[in-house]
Structures are given as structure tokens and as C-alpha cells.
Amino acid sequence: MPFEPINPPQFPTPIAPYSAAVKAGNTVYVSGVLALGEGGVVLNPGNVRLQTKHVLDTIKTTLEVAGATMADVAMNHIFLKYLGDYAAFNEVYAEYFPDARPARYCLIVEMVKPECLVEIASVAHIG
Template identity: 80%
Template sequence: MPFEAINPPGFPTPIAPYSAGAKAGGTVYVSGVLALGEGGAVLNPGNVRLQTRHVLETIRTTLAAAGATLEDVAMNHVFLKYLGDYAAFNEVYAEYFPGAKPARYCIVADLVKPDCLIEIASVAHLP
């Protein structure tokens, strides 16, 4: 069974050959999301809280285009540029997942754009 590419209307063109998400069976996979605007411009450089909020709103929109919500997220893959941003990231993250918390991991790593501080990829299961 082929998967369905998910590319919400109005989203910036990806900076590489991928879709914003993919739906296969009852699972939605959201590609790694960075705080990027049109043309790949980094939004809110130096502010992990605002970048995290933008990333999670982008994930919310991608999930909605596939018929899912943040409550359907079972796993988040988190990449932080700086370990020192971990507490600030968690403050914002907790706002978006107030109930049952999805599984996740968090890795400190360089990201594809030097001014990006956070990247998150998600896996959700459709109700």
C-alpha cells in the first residue's frame, strides 16, 4: 500500500527533497521540523522558546492535514543544538503535551541551519 504525502497548503517549500509528512495506514510521520519561513529563512534566531513554539505549531498543522492532533502523537524525536536550552525547550513542550506524554528522546546535535536551535520529528497514530 503506497503512502500519502502530506504537504499542508501555504507551507514554505521544503529545503530538501521531502514532504512535510506522510500517512501510511493508521500512522502519520511528520518530517523533522525546523523554525523556518519562506525561502528557508530561520525564524527567531537565538530564541529556543519561540523556535520550539513555531516547530510544534507546524507539527500541529501537518497532523491536522492528515486527520490527526497532537493528542495522537506517540513519539517525538527531538534534536537540540545546545544542551543549555533543554529547560527552556521543556517549558514550551509541556504546554503542547499537557495530558499523556508521548515517548521521546532528545539528542544534542548540529542542525542543518546554523541559527536553528531545535528540530522535532513526530509519529502519530490516527484514532
């Protein structure tokens, strides 16, 4: 099945060779999102709440460009740098998924950029 790369024009240039998302049929696969600005600068270092908000806002925008919404998200792959950030992360996360909550998993990992505290990749199904 052919797929359509989704790269919102308002986003900074990716720091590696990938698309922000790929739409295949009615499914949208959003690449792992970090709290990065132009040139790969980490936004809000040390603040997991603000980084989580930035990451989820970026996912929301990416999905909208692909014709989906946050309500279409079926699965989230979550990566945190510190277990101690889990509660604060969940407080922000719950604001974006208040009703039908997607499946998910959460791992504690080393990040590609040391100042990043959270990364999320999403899968959404439209329709």
C-alpha cells in the same frame, strides 16, 4: 502499503526533496521540522522558546491536515543544538503535551542551519 504525502499548502517550499509528512494507514510520520520561513529563512534566531513554539505549531498543523491531532502523537524525535536550552525547550513542549505525553528522545546535535536551535520529528497514530 501505499502512503499519502502530506504537504500543507500554507507552508513554505521545503529546502530539500521531502514531504512535510507521510500518512500510511493510521500512522502519520512528520518530517523533522525546523523554525523556517519562506526561502529557508530561520525564524527567531537565538530564541529556543519561540523556535520550539513555531516547530510544534507546524507539527500541529501538519497533523491536522493528515486527520490527526497532537493527542495522537506517540513518539517525538527531538534535536537540540545546545544542552543549555533543554529546560526552556521543555517548558514550551509541556504546553503542547499536557496530559498523555508521547515517548521521546532528545539529542544534542549540529543543525543543518546554524541558526536553528531545535528540530522535532513526530509519529502519530490515528484511532
